[in-house]
Amino acid sequence: xxxxxxxxxxxxxxxxxxxxxxxxxxxxxxxxxxxxxxxxxxxxxxxxxxxxxxxxxxxxxxxxxxxxxxxxxxxxxxxxxxxxxxxxxxxxxxxxxxxxxxxxxxxxxxxxxxxxxxxxxxxxxxxxxxxxxxxxxxxxxxxxxxxxxxxxxxxxxxxxxxxxxxxxxxxxxxxxxxxxxxxxxxxxxxxxxxxxxxxxxxxxxxxxxxxxxxxxxxxxxxxxxxxxxxxxxxxxxxxx
Numbered sequence: 001x002x003x004x005x006x007x008x009x010x011x012x013x014x015x016x017x018x019x020x021x022x023x024x025x026x027x028x029x030x031x032x033x034x035x036x037x038x039x040x041x042x043x044x045x046x047x048x049x050x051x052x053x054x055x056x057x058x059x060x061x062x063x064x065x066x067x068x069x070x071x072x073x074x075x076x077x078x079x080x081x082x083x084x085x086x087x088x089x090x091x092x093x094x095x096x097x098x099x100x101x102x103x104x105x106x107x108x109x110x111x112x113x114x115x116x117x118x119x120x121x122x123x124x125x126x127x128x129x130x131x132x133x134x135x136x137x138x139x140x141x142x143x144x145x146x147x148x149x150x151x152x153x154x155x156x157x158x159x160x161x162x163x164x165x166x167x168x169x170x171x172x173x174x175x176x177x178x179x180x181x182x183x184x185x186x187x188x189x190x191x192x193x194x195x196x197x198x199x200x201x202x203x204x205x206x207x208x209x210x211x212x213x214x215x216x217x218x219x220x221x222x223x224x225x226x227x228x229x230x231x232x233x234x235x236x237x238x239x240x
Contacts (some may be wrong), residue, residue: 001030009033013055017041063166067174074098075175078169081105085182086149093156099180106160120146129232156194 004010015037016026021044025113028050029035035047035055045052075088080103093101123143130136153160164172173179 005032011035012055013037014058017044028193056084064170066173069171069174071175071177073100073172073176075100075178075180076172077101077103077180077182078164079182080170081108081149081224083182083184086145088180088182089159090148090152090156093159098159100159101159105149106153107162108146108153109159115160116146116150120150191193 003008009032010030010108012024012028012031013035014028014128016023016037017036018041021041024034025044029048029168030053032049033053034045035053036042037055037057039054039056042052042054066086075092075097077130078101079085081101082105085101089099090103120143123139123146125148126139127136127143130139
């Protein structure tokens with residue numbers, strides 16, 4: 001890197017700094033610029049002597065734009081299945097909100113059953129043989145999370161889907177009456193880790209984002225908005 005820096009500037013981009021800063025904390029100070037997508041990650045880079053530059057994510061409206069399609073999907077979510085996302089989806093489905101989830105991990109245990117059984121046995125064995133309470137807690141948390149995902153995929157197979165292409169993604173948003181966004185992550189992606197940025201948002205039609213921290217409030221809004229032609233065009237925030 002030193003030889004490269006003699007002829008040009010070096011920049012690094014990272015977008016999981018809220019929960020995986022450990023992946024870049026030893027490298028960042030060696031770059032001329034560190035581009036980060038989370039605005040509040042700046043202090044983390046300054047603490048280790050790195051040079052941060054806020055680089056928010058965006059999309060090209062030439063390609064990512066609404067399509068003239070019928071809105072035949074009541075509620076949708078696109079993204080990987082991690083943190084509390086499976087719990088939110090299960091809770092909504094059990095309360096008669098017809099949500100559909102698309103992305104990696106939603107068909108958990110249904111496509112690779114032997115691998116799923118092996119993973120469950122691994123977590124169970126680790127929990128039973130743990131030599132400390134903390135180790136047992138981590139293994140039990142992984143086991144509970146694994147079983148929840150498997151139960152979701154088995155109980156509601158019509159509501160969980162695999163990853164979609166870019167073209168399918170654009171069409172999916174245009175077909176959805178309500179598009180959900182779950183904005184939280186576990187520290188280092190581990191169920192026993194600290195939970196960051198716990199809020200839920202529902203992206204409605206168009207340019208309306210509603211943030212929630214209480215599932216009951218979210219369900220009330222979803223039931224109301226999915227049954228009416230009227231949509232909000234403002235930003236509403238609720239806090240615990």
